[in-house]
């Protein structure tokens with residue numbers, strides 16, 4: 525099947541689906557100018573995760589870890605949702621339910637207007653008190669103090685993100701699993717499908733009969749399990765699918781009259 529046929533197939537599958545999950549990774553934000561992790565210019569090509577994104581790194585050198593997150597916050601701050609994020613937000617009202625389950629911490633799905641968002645790996649604009657666990661939102665860029673200190677109790681604040689070696693929030697994970705059990709179609713967009721447990725979500729969905737459409741310029745471990753795998757950029761492919769989907773909906777409505 526060539527790419528046009530795959531896009532057509534994806535639109536057909538979407539037109540028959542009611543409950544949709546968009547499972548996203550850093551690739552969906554790359555066209556907004558935010559680096560991915562494992563690509564050619566990916567963050568893990570330039571930095572060592574164990575020095576910057578682990579509990580051990582934070583307890584050894586919180587200032588260094590915060591300086592890195594402050595640098596990333598500065599990169600993300602002025603970035604805007606691209607057509608990929610925008611199409612997902614446009615689809616809010618098109619289906620009985622649409623959940624965005626994202627590994628991204630950049631907040632661009634919210635900025636685009638998506639409504640039901642599960643952030644599996646946290647959010648870079650949130651800080652968490654290391655003593656009390658209180659989460660606060662702080663968009664200051666650069667941060668006023670590094671490392672930031674909790675205004676209530678004076679303890680160190682940490683980024684409200686998941687680091688290597690940490691578990692995902694069990695409530696969020698079970699909500700994601702619950703939503704997937706109700707879904708009839710999942711779009712897996714811009715993720716290498718290498719990082720677990722997040723990567724198990726589309727894998728499990730595919731195994732339990734949910735139709736899976738992958739959108740990624742490269743193949744991934746999910747590719748052989750997906751019903752359709754479209755080699756392309758999210759910002760190109762999603763608007764193409766949307767155009768065809770809108771035509772299908774118009775034609776169906778025309779026939780119903």
Ligand code: OAD
Nearest residue numbers: 549550551554560561562627714715716719740742757758
């Ligand atoms: P990766 O960097 O591992 O993978 C990005 C994927 O996006 C690759 O498969 C690319 O081919 C694809 N891609 C690049 N540009 C794209 C585009 N324009 N449209 C669609 N796809 C595109 O990023 P993630 O899969 O998000 O975790 O990584 C998963 C987790 O690993 C992250 O959440 C992060 C990281 O370590 C934590 O920090 C806990």
